[in-house]
Amino acid sequence: EVQLVESGGGSVQAGGSLRLSCAASGFVFTDYSIGWFRQAPGKGREGVSCISSAGGSSIFTDSAKGRFTASRDNAKHMAYLEMNNLTPEDTAVYYCALDRRPYYCSNYDAEYDYWGQGTQVTVSS
Numbered sequence: 001e002v003q004l005v006e007s008g009g010g011s012v013q014a015g016g017s018l019r020l021s022c023a024a025s026g027f028v029f030t031d032y033s034i035g036w037f038r039q040a041p042g043k044g045r046e047g048v049s050c051i052s053s054a055g056g057s058s059i060f061t062d063s064a065k066g067r068f069t070a071s072r073d074n075a076k077h078m079a080y081l082e083m084n085n086l087t088p089e090d091t092a093v094y095y096c097a098l099d100r101r102p103y104y105c106s107n108y109d110a111e112y113d114y115w116g117q118g119t120q121v122t123v124s125s
Contacts, residue, residue: 002026002114004096009119016086016123022079022096022116033099034072034079035112038092038121047107048094049081060107063089086123093118 008020022034036049049070051057057070067086072079079096097112099105106112 002098004098004114004116006094006096006116006119009094009121011122011124012086014087014123014125017082017084018086018121020081020083020094020096020119020121022081024077024079024098027098029077030074031100031102032113033102033105034070035097035099035106035109036070036079036081037095037097037109038090039095039118040089040092043092045095045109046092047109050099050105050107051079052105053102056103056105058105058107063087083121086121088123088125091121091123093120095119 003025005023030053033052039045047060049059051070059065069082095118096116098114
């Protein structure tokens with residue numbers, strides 16, 4: 001059974017940092033690329049970042065460029081989203097997701113096959 005479990009969310013003040021983790025099990029980790037999405041209250045789900053099986057990453061959200069970094073540890077079956085200089089606009093539930101195309105990064109949620117339960121990030125001003 002494929003399982004994705006996000007952790008590392010929380011409440012921080014503007015300017016703070018968080019490191020989200022995505023623990024994966026139940027599949028061959030290197031067979032998938034991993035996307036990070038977020039959904040703010042009253043808004044649709046937004047693609048934030050993606051990292052391919054080989055470690056190539058993309059940041060899709062313009063506001064996150066220069067502040068967020070995606071990484072993965074294939075040996076530990078873990079993916080990470082490092083978020084720095086957080087702003088209240090980053091407040092959302094953050095999800096990791098799997099795309100069975102290991103060398104392709106997509107920011108379209110419909111192209112992802114499995115999802116975690118999400119972790120809440122709240123940034124206060």
